[in-house]
Amino acid sequence: MPEQSRLLLGIDIGSSGVKAVLVDPDRGIVASSTYDVALYSDHPGWAEAEPAQWWSAVCALVPQLLQRSGATNANLAAVAVSGMVPAILVLDEDGEPLRRAIMQNDARATTEIRDVRAALGDVDLLSLTGSVLNQQSVAPTALWLSRHEPEVWGATCSVQGSYDWMARALGATAHVERNWALESGLYGFDGLVLTQVLAATPVEWPTLLDVVVPGTVVGEVSLVAARATGLRAGTPIVVGGADHVLSAYGAGLRQRGDCLVKLGGSGDLLAVSDDVFLDARLYLDSHPVPGTWLPNGCMATSGSLLRWEQALFGGATLADLDAEAELSTPGALLTLPFFLGEKSPLHDPDLRGVMLGMHLGTSRGDIHRSLLEGIAYGFRSIVDVFDEGGLELASPRVTNGGSKSRLWRQILADVLERELTSLLHHPGASFGAAVIAGVGVGVISDWSFVDNFLETGETISPNPSNVALYDERYLQYHDLYEKTTPLSHLLARSPQ
Secondary structure, three states, X not given: OOOOOOEEEEEEEOOOEEEEEEEEOOOEEEEEEEEEOOOEOOOOOOOEEOHHHHHHHHHHHHHHHHHHHOOOHHHEEEEEEEXXXXXXXXXXXXXXXXXXXXXXXXXXXXXXXXXXXXXXXXXXHHHHHOOOOOOOOHHHHHHHHHHHOHHHHHOOOEEEOHHHHHHHHHOEOOOEEHHHHHHHOOXXXXXXXXXXXXXXXXXXXXXXXXXXXXXXXXEEOOHHHHHHHOOOOOOEEEXXXXXXXXXXXXXXXXXXXXXXXXXXXOEEEEEOEOOOOOOOOOEEEEOOOOOOEEEEEEEOOOHHHHHHHHHHOOOOOHHHHHHHHHOOOOOOOXXXXXXXXXXXXXXXXXXXXXXXXXXXXXXXXXXXXXXXXXXXXXHHHHHHHHHHOOXXXXXXXXXXXXXXXXXXXXHHHHHHOOOEEEEOOOOOHHHHHHHHHHHHHOOOOOHHHHHHHOOEEEEEOOOHHHHHHHHHHHHHHHHHHHHHHHHHHHHHOOOO
């Protein structure tokens, strides 16, 4: 590594775009840029992405960052990649994708989930992996591929997540990162493949890749990748991690009870625990700081539901929708935000969205406000799980695109009955990836490094006049869920 190499490149592969940042250990972020990518939903419940778009994004972003920072590729000390978990890429013998990536909120394998669950019998996946079998588990998706795309599955030589595949494309040895491994349901806490899961899934499995922890150097940028991206051949590649984990770390979550609400395409609520926190309704991830854990809940939709709403209303801006919703009566409608089924805490891909209470006087603002409220009720149901488990949460920090909406933050504060503090200019997982790249090559020595670059915004307190109303609506939310679930299942399982 050249002596002047100090800059760290962090890449985050998201559902709507790829973001990359350059971090200087002394100055923080010196350049950042984003490249939009498409999310495909060709059938109800499907969510896919095109890996070639991710690669095009990296090839475009690296030269942009170098130009904006005034640096050259010789100044780069290391690169690490983050991404969605557990996005699934099935690859040929050369590591090339055989089809689009199947995203973590995809809900196609409902029949296969039931089949694998029945075959597992009394196997306690929760104690083995930190999560139960659910719609983002890889085994049911593999079974779906073997049934519906047998030629693709038959040609599959390896399975990886989005960020591990990108690292591989850059030149890393083939591997899977620890949290992808855990959330895939294929590996245990010890990093070993769960033979019970493989045996319960009637497919011909390829050889599953070795598990590697974040911060591990797994190779160098190849000559081929260097020519395509503008990176320097030989630049160390460090294992990054799951986007929600690195975003939480980058938001300063390091102490027990620290809490983050992520208003991205899906909705994440993460908390720090200093012991293994097991609950079948949640997921459990390993925090980058050794000996620390990140139990978390992930809702299938959050910002993605608002993008659907914008398209339905002819491309209306969120600012306009918020302004109209400000004039609407709180709790006028009641929404179940299960437009892609639901993950935490219900783990039911056959749920469907419901909006109750509409009449001919219902306005666009009423609908928008109810969507924001419905997502907030989903977050509260995750908070309830932490409360029941005895993990006391601090006042949450709020990040991602949805945190720009003051109305949404106020609704969340009212529904959760907690103060919420927004983080300004938080770059998310790309920053966390860059920091871990620095830790991996020794440029950064202390995990507290992220605390030096946090910029907090407004803290919003609950509005007492809305708290009681939302308490009532929250109980009705659960009642509506229980009453409509059988009908949702009938609709989900009927011919499309």
